[in-house]
Amino acid sequence: MSILVSRASRVLVQGLTGREGSFHTEQMKSYGTNVVAGVSPGKGGTTQLGVPIYDTVVDARRDTRADVSGIFVPAPFAADAIMEAAAAGIGLIVCITEGIPLYDMVRARAFVEDAGVRLIGPNCPGIVTADEAKVGIIPNHINRAGSVGIVSRSGTLTYEVIQGLSQAGVGQTTSVGIGGDPILGLSFKEVLALFKADGATRAVILIGEIGGSDEEAAAEEVLGPGFGKPVIGFISGRTAPPGKRMGHAGAIISGNMGTATSKVQALQRAGAQVCDTIEEVVAAAGAALGQPSSAAHR
């Protein structure tokens, strides 16, 4: 078991013929992912990396029954690609693209919500279900199958945690990078609810960062006694400066939410163990599973 993607996922890549798209499609395939189609308007009918290319997602889906799409198209066109996938009935969309204008994303997100479709990202590293399938850019070799679920707002920190766990012999079910942008698809809440329901996941690691209040919302709405699995939290940016604020308006909206302290406290109130370093996170995860982290190589 796992969440979101598995060996059974039929993966479409939008922007497969581009530089990033083709490099990472190759990586995904070499990880064993079932990549069934690519979409590049105007290149329909060709084949790349052994994958058939279509002009539109509708066409690709009709022929291949793709149910997951990974999006690697450039930022000015990425919101449109997300909506195309949603309108065509793709059930899970993973948008890797960074730098999408926020108004584009606000609209695309409303569109995806109306379509009742799951979106991960944008500006995210994607999803790996260890030893089964990968949609995105998480390096292949760092993953190891096991029973820890990871959900993270930070791309590269996710890699740190995965690598740390794997090196300590603590394997993962699914690792999900939800992305670092202000406007996201699924948030901690929704992904944690999936982990809660996943029988194979025995502990969950949440990697948050300053800004917004998604960590607080997850702590209040999903975590707590009913969650039923150990949760290990980590918040980056504790020593970061307040950073740029969006004038008065931003302060009026965000109030006191979004600081590292607010997030750490909310997670602790919900019973999570909040760690100060990635090394501690790894050790805590091992302990939660009853594996002494130093000697747990299976």
Add this chain to the structure above:
Amino acid sequence: MSILVSRASRVLVQGLTGREGSFHTEQMKSYGTNVVAGVSPGKGGTTQLGVPIYDTVVDARRDTRADVSGIFVPAPFAADAIMEAAAAGIGLIVCITEGIPLYDMVRARAFVEDAGVRLIGPNCPGIVTADEAKVGIIPNHINRAGSVGIVSRSGTLTYEVIQGLSQAGVGQTTSVGIGGDPILGLSFKEVLALFKADGATRAVILIGEIGGSDEEAAAEEVLGPGFGKPVIGFISGRTAPPGKRMGHAGAIISGNMGTATSKVQALQRAGAQVCDTIEEVVAAAGAALGQPSSAAHR
């Protein structure tokens, strides 16, 4: 029993303080309708015709639990008024206003559909449930309680039919003018389905006219053997010229639909009795109920 409005309806009037709004609110009240509020932005806190006026529909609904709104605001503002009512949770909106720009209505209709709310009109005479309640402008004195349901695209022809029936002693449950505009809320289909389910309605009169294909759709999708009640149809405009068409594009869309012949044939195929004059409609309705129409005064 009846459909859409009844003695229990709590009616709000948007544009109550205007010329048409105040005249017809008086008429509605004198028919016994429970008019609980009016909305005229900027006149909140005042009272007119004994009815409290509010600035917004949200305010009016919170105080009065209004569940039906009749709209009498001028055409440039009417689509906005429809959306305001829908957003505030009004369950049935009856828009009398004529001359609303079509793009405004296309948007308002999509909005209303998203909100899951019923809209009658625009450019319609509204609804009367005989001896119970009226929302709109159908003259009070022509209605008579009984067991015929009426649904009509034409305003004034509706009055003809109601008057003819009443004079012949054939009473009505509810008369619904769905409006004559190209972009409407409820159509024949939906209103006929309500009449089908209404125990008190024993026969239904459908007054159509040339243009569009709502009559055909109703005949094919709702009428037919399963409908279970006699249906009397009338189509006006048989001798009207083809009229202005919307260039090629209109012809491409409408094809052969929309002629009087197409509508008459569709209704007949569905088992309706299609009449040539209003007098015949009245006689047929009387016969359907087993009342010889000439001597049926109760």
Add this chain to the structure above:
Amino acid sequence: MKFLEYQVKERFKAAGIPVPDGRLARTPDEAALAAGALGPVAVKAQVPVGGRGKAGGIKLARTPMDAKRAAGEILGMTIKGYPVREVWCETAQEITHELYLGLTLDRDARKPVLILSAQGGMEIEEVAEHHPEAIAKLHPDPWRGPLPFEVRDLIFRAGLGPLQAQLGPLIIKLYALARTYDALTLEVNPLALTRDGGLVAADGKLEIDENAMFRHKDLHGADESDEDPIEAEAKRRKLTYVRLDGSIGVIGNGAGLVMNTLDLVQREGGRAANFLDIGGGAKAEVVHSALELLASDPQVKGILINIFGGITRGDEVAHGIIDAARELNLKLPLVVRMTGTREEEGRRLLQEAGITPEASATAAARKVVELAATGQR
């Protein structure tokens, strides 16, 4: 409101939709000057109706002298009743293929619809009837408008994939233009593919929603004063009027009721001279104006007024009838049927003025047909 070809093309150009270079000419000499500046041109009659090509209203001219001659022939023609007062001289295009692109409102779908076909030109309606598969449609969400991916899908479905890069932005601009002008219809037909691979709007049609004119007060469309003088006058009076070929003038409130009145007149053996709907809530002045209009039509031999008041009030209508009949010193047979809101007051006013309302629409139709036939008052 309708527009002439050159007025539509000016708007296309402003919206970024490519059109051929052109100049308007009101005289043969102006046409020669245009051809001098532009090179070989098409000289095209500017009339607010279709079918001008078949009527000889479009000629190709290679030289200024040709253009002068062509303009001389076309200016002064009358096409479907419209005298040609202006010609549009535009750079002749080397067209390799004609597409169709149009936007209208689909009343059954309750949405706007974009229509695209690789088979454009004159015969698009036949294509629609005989080869519906050659017509691709898109119903954009009315709030979102056509999204880029939807437009791409439309283009691929129309078999026009290779033109995607040019055609996509053009379609989105066309939709924006339609929204800006509240267009009931906006067509580019043909949308021409030229020898150099470009797309150009070779002809255009635009019709604006009359109900939205309050948003477009500064717009001036085609001068339609050349059409039927009574229709033109009705338009000035803002009456919903359609000229028919019979002799009974008909006035009523509500399109359904007026159409039914036409049907009744025909059942009684007469034929209506017009369709005239005074709409809902009409006041005395409107009734007055409508009656005055019909009285000015020599084709009208009798007038039938059929009013069932809802939002319209009987007393208002009666005042309008009485004043107009007196002022116009009306000699024609006038039959009135009036019921509904304030019918008592209305009927009383009419009777005091010597006009006896009929009991039913059918009776009124019978009466007016009879009176018109015999010429009685």
Add this chain to the structure above:
Amino acid sequence: MKFLEYQVKERFKAAGIPVPDGRLARTPDEAALAAGALGPVAVKAQVPVGGRGKAGGIKLARTPMDAKRAAGEILGMTIKGYPVREVWCETAQEITHELYLGLTLDRDARKPVLILSAQGGMEIEEVAEHHPEAIAKLHPDPWRGPLPFEVRDLIFRAGLGPLQAQLGPLIIKLYALARTYDALTLEVNPLALTRDGGLVAADGKLEIDENAMFRHKDLHGADESDEDPIEAEAKRRKLTYVRLDGSIGVIGNGAGLVMNTLDLVQREGGRAANFLDIGGGAKAEVVHSALELLASDPQVKGILINIFGGITRGDEVAHGIIDAARELNLKLPLVVRMTGTREEEGRRLLQEAGITPEASATAAARKVVELAATGQR
């Protein structure tokens, strides 16, 4: 991208949002001329930061001589590090009440949000904290934008019903302006009610989404070259850079990883000199450019590069580091930690160039703090 007050007001004016008449002045004499043309004016320093009023950057001037003197005092001031090079002279307003109107993106709601308060002016954040009920908000649907009825409701909720007729269209125009410019923030504060009952935007703030700049290539915002020279240089190099107050230069890929690297440096007893995120998929040139930037900062005593490649490739990063270190003849301690995509190639390249990558981020942080403290390479 940020804008100066007068640049924002020009845009307000073009969008139909009322602003006071004003003129830009670069010298005291120009300010005197402006006051001569406009009458009594407010002379306002043009700097891309708030708080200029408290800093003395706004003065009232009744006469041209007053204006000349005021401008003379303000021009040449330095406000929060920005020398004042221009003043905006605008007609002094008789303000009876100050409202607040703003638009931003609400990341928790995943929607834009309009904010309106009858209590505007300087202290709006305090109002938000202590009297949240005095702040009315509207989250427009991102496709539909704010609808007239929603805006009316917002205005009535803010207790500003009597201003509805003026304020409603103004709010809708403000939203349209924000959409046109992809504004992350657009504020009118104060939105002033004047003695004659009119509303006027007395000050304005506009900040544009950097990600949307491809749609606004012709826009020029405030010249921020006066700010910290390293921040300005980072902006020119399109690097995501924030100046901090420590001595360890930090480069990493991904905001979370860089923030965590700052945390690690602090845990090891050091303090970071900056936040510098080269983002995802950075190529050798970007790494080179980032390293060059930090090397130019005299505050930096050691550099830590922390790369975990996903979309970023180790070999690309290694090439950038090696080239830059060689070209710059880098004397500072340089510690690299590299793992992830193509880490083998990257690590091999570094080692060949004499740079030994550290095993973990923690180890790398410890090493760089140690080296920087002792001044070793």
